[in-house]
Amino acid sequence: MKVLEGRQQPILEVRDFSFSYGEIDEQPLFDGLRFTLNRNDVTLLMGASGAGKSSLALCLNGLYPEAIEGTASGDILFYGKNISEFERGELTQEIGIVFQDPESQFCMMTVEDELAFTLENRKIPAPAIRGRIKAVLKAVGMEGFENNKIHELSGGQKQKVALAAVLLLEPEMLILDEPTANLDPVSSLEFIKLVGKIQKERQLSVLIIEHQADDWLDLISRVLVIGRDGQLLADDRPERLFTEKKQILEQEGIFLPDAYSDSPAFREKWARIVPSEKNVLSVRGLSFSRRKQEVLKNVSMNVCGGELVVIVGENGAGKSTLLQLMAGLLDPCAGTISLFDRPLGTWQEKDLRKRMGFVFQNPEHQFITDTVYEELTFGMKLNGYADEGMESAADHLMEQFHLKAYRNNNPFALSGGQKRRLSVATVLEETPDILLFDEPTFGQDAATTLELMDYVMALKAKGIAIVFVTHDMDIVDAADRVVVLKQGKVAFSDRPASLWKEGELLQAARLRLPARLRKSVEEGELYDLIH
Incomplete structure (x- = not known):
C-alpha cells in the first residue's frame, strides 16, 4: 500500500x-x-x-x-x-x-x-x-x-x-x-x-x-x-x-x-599502568588460510602481563581470526602460539581455559544454557565450585554487570547490550592470566561502557594481560600498544601516540583519530585526516 x-x-x-x-x-x-x-x-x-x-x-x-x-x-x-x-x-x-x-x-x-x-x-x-x-x-x-x-x-x-x-x-x-x-x-x-x-x-x-x-x-x-x-x-x-x-x-x-560532552577522554580517565616485562602470550610467524584464501600472513606479536593491546584494522583484515587463533579455537597453517613459553597445543583444554578467557564477537556463540544464572555458573560447576560459592560469585557478577533482574531469563532473549555483558561476565568467574575480547563494548551505553572499562583496567592493574579487537578509536587511544592489521599482515605495532602521526597508514587501514584529536583537527591544530 x-x-x-x-x-x-x-x-x-x-x-x-x-x-x-x-x-x-x-x-x-x-x-x-x-x-x-x-x-x-x-x-x-x-x-x-x-x-x-x-x-x-x-x-x-x-x-x-x-x-x-x-x-x-x-x-x-x-x-x-x-x-x-x-x-x-x-x-x-x-x-x-x-x-x-x-x-x-x-x-x-x-x-x-x-x-x-x-x-x-x-x-x-x-x-x-x-x-x-x-x-x-x-x-x-x-x-x-x-x-x-x-x-x-x-x-x-x-x-x-x-x-x-x-x-x-x-x-x-x-x-x-x-x-x-x-x-x-x-x-x-x-x-x-x-x-x-x-x-x-x-x-x-x-x-x-x-x-x-x-x-x-x-x-x-x-x-x-x-x-x-x-x-x-x-x-x-x-x-x-x-x-x-x-x-x-x-x-x-x-x-x-x-x-x-565535558567527560575526560578515556586515556585521561585511567592512569597509565606500566605493563610488566613478563611475556604471557607469544605469536611467531603465524599464517592462516580459509578455503584456500590466505587470511593472515607471517604475524608476530607479544602480549605482556598488565598490558592492554588493541588490534585494529578494516573489516576483513583478519582481526577476529587472529584472536581466535590466540585463544586456541583455530589451528594455524604455519607458525606458533605460546602461553608462558609453552605451545597452546600442549595445554590440557581445562587448564588452558583457567588461564585464558575469550569473549566472542557474537555473544550467542558462547551461550549454552537456558538462564543467565546457569550461564554464569556453568564453568564454576566444571571447576568444582561448592553451591554456596557459586551462588555468591554469580550474584556478584550479576550485580557488577546489571543482570540481576534477568537471573532466570534465557540468554538469547536478552537485549544486544545485555548479551554482551553476560558474555563478558561468563569468563570472569576466575581471574585468568590473559583475557581476549572481540568488540566488548559494541551495543553498550556510556555508563556500561565506562563500567566495563573500569573493570578491565582494574584487572590490568593486577597484572592480567588484556587483548581487545575494537573499532572504538577512543579505547585504542587508552591502550598501551596498538597492532594494525592490513591485508592479513602487521602494518604497525607501537604506542597509540605514534599511530596518530601516521596519516597515510590511518587512511589505508580505514581508521580515524580518537575524538580528542578530531576536535583538534577541526580547530586546525593537526593535519586533516579522513573527513
Missing part, C-alpha cells in the same frame, strides 16, 4: 503504547509511549542498553508482538491507519528495517540471488528483476557485485547489501538499528553518508537507533530518548536536547556527542 494522500500528516503516530514480553501483568519494557514521526524527517532514537529500542522498532513495523510471546496495548498508526488493520507482511514493506547484524537478514548465497529473492516475493515480473538489481546496487555503491558471495564481503559491503534489499521494498520509512556497530571507522562514515544521500533522493522518513550520535548529527533533526523506566524521557531538537537536558542524559548513562 502506498499512501498518496495526506502527505502533510504524520507518517507514524504512537499513542499510549506499552509492550511486555510474556503476560500482560508483567513489567512492561516500555510503558505509555506517545510520539509522532513526520514524513521526510530523520529521527534518532537513544536510550540506555536494554531500554527496549530494538523491540520498539519491531513493534513499529508490526513484527512484534505477533512474532514472539509478547503483549502490547495502545495504538500505532501508519498514515492514520492502525497497524493492526494491515495484512500480514504488508507493513514490513512500508517500514523497512536494517539490523545491526546484516547476516541475520540474508537467506541466499550471492548478492544477486539475495536481491532477486526480495523482488520475487514482491511478485515483480522476471524481465524487470535484473534491471532493478543493477539500479539499487548502483544506488548503494555496490555496482558489479551481483555474482559475489555474501559471506566473502566485508562488513561494510554486507550492510550495503542489507540496505539494498530493504530499498527494493520501496518503503515509505526506513529504520536503522545500530547499523554501523560492526563496521570499521571509515566504513561507518561511508554508510552514514550513503544513508543521507538516499534519504534525500527518495524523501524517506528515517529512524536511527544508535548509542553514539556524533557522526549522525548532520543528518538528524530530532532525538527521542527512552528512559530506563520505559517512559519517553525526551523529544527535542539535538542542539537543545544535548545542552538543556545534558544532566538527565548523563544520569541515564547515554553517550553525549563529543561536541557537547
Whole structure:
C-alpha cells in the first residue's frame, strides 16, 4: 500500500503504547509511549542498553508482538491507519528495517540471488528483476557485485547489501538499528553518508537507533530518548536536547556527542599502568588460510602481563581470526602460539581455559544454557565450585554487570547490550592470566561502557594481560600498544601516540583519530585526516 494522500500528516503516530514480553501483568519494557514521526524527517532514537529500542522498532513495523510471546496495548498508526488493520507482511514493506547484524537478514548465497529473492516475493515480473538489481546496487555503491558471495564481503559491503534489499521494498520509512556497530571507522562514515544521500533522493522518513550520535548529527533533526523506566524521557531538537537536558542524559548513562560532552577522554580517565616485562602470550610467524584464501600472513606479536593491546584494522583484515587463533579455537597453517613459553597445543583444554578467557564477537556463540544464572555458573560447576560459592560469585557478577533482574531469563532473549555483558561476565568467574575480547563494548551505553572499562583496567592493574579487537578509536587511544592489521599482515605495532602521526597508514587501514584529536583537527591544530 502506498499512501498518496495526506502527505502533510504524520507518517507514524504512537499513542499510549506499552509492550511486555510474556503476560500482560508483567513489567512492561516500555510503558505509555506517545510520539509522532513526520514524513521526510530523520529521527534518532537513544536510550540506555536494554531500554527496549530494538523491540520498539519491531513493534513499529508490526513484527512484534505477533512474532514472539509478547503483549502490547495502545495504538500505532501508519498514515492514520492502525497497524493492526494491515495484512500480514504488508507493513514490513512500508517500514523497512536494517539490523545491526546484516547476516541475520540474508537467506541466499550471492548478492544477486539475495536481491532477486526480495523482488520475487514482491511478485515483480522476471524481465524487470535484473534491471532493478543493477539500479539499487548502483544506488548503494555496490555496482558489479551481483555474482559475489555474501559471506566473502566485508562488513561494510554486507550492510550495503542489507540496505539494498530493504530499498527494493520501496518503503515509505526506513529504520536503522545500530547499523554501523560492526563496521570499521571509515566504513561507518561511508554508510552514514550513503544513508543521507538516499534519504534525500527518495524523501524517506528515517529512524536511527544508535548509542553514539556524533557522526549522525548532520543528518538528524530530532532525538527521542527512552528512559530506563520505559517512559519517553525526551523529544527535542539535538542542539537543545544535548545542552538543556545534558544532566538527565548523563544520569541515564547515554553517550553525549563529543561536541557537547565535558567527560575526560578515556586515556585521561585511567592512569597509565606500566605493563610488566613478563611475556604471557607469544605469536611467531603465524599464517592462516580459509578455503584456500590466505587470511593472515607471517604475524608476530607479544602480549605482556598488565598490558592492554588493541588490534585494529578494516573489516576483513583478519582481526577476529587472529584472536581466535590466540585463544586456541583455530589451528594455524604455519607458525606458533605460546602461553608462558609453552605451545597452546600442549595445554590440557581445562587448564588452558583457567588461564585464558575469550569473549566472542557474537555473544550467542558462547551461550549454552537456558538462564543467565546457569550461564554464569556453568564453568564454576566444571571447576568444582561448592553451591554456596557459586551462588555468591554469580550474584556478584550479576550485580557488577546489571543482570540481576534477568537471573532466570534465557540468554538469547536478552537485549544486544545485555548479551554482551553476560558474555563478558561468563569468563570472569576466575581471574585468568590473559583475557581476549572481540568488540566488548559494541551495543553498550556510556555508563556500561565506562563500567566495563573500569573493570578491565582494574584487572590490568593486577597484572592480567588484556587483548581487545575494537573499532572504538577512543579505547585504542587508552591502550598501551596498538597492532594494525592490513591485508592479513602487521602494518604497525607501537604506542597509540605514534599511530596518530601516521596519516597515510590511518587512511589505508580505514581508521580515524580518537575524538580528542578530531576536535583538534577541526580547530586546525593537526593535519586533516579522513573527513
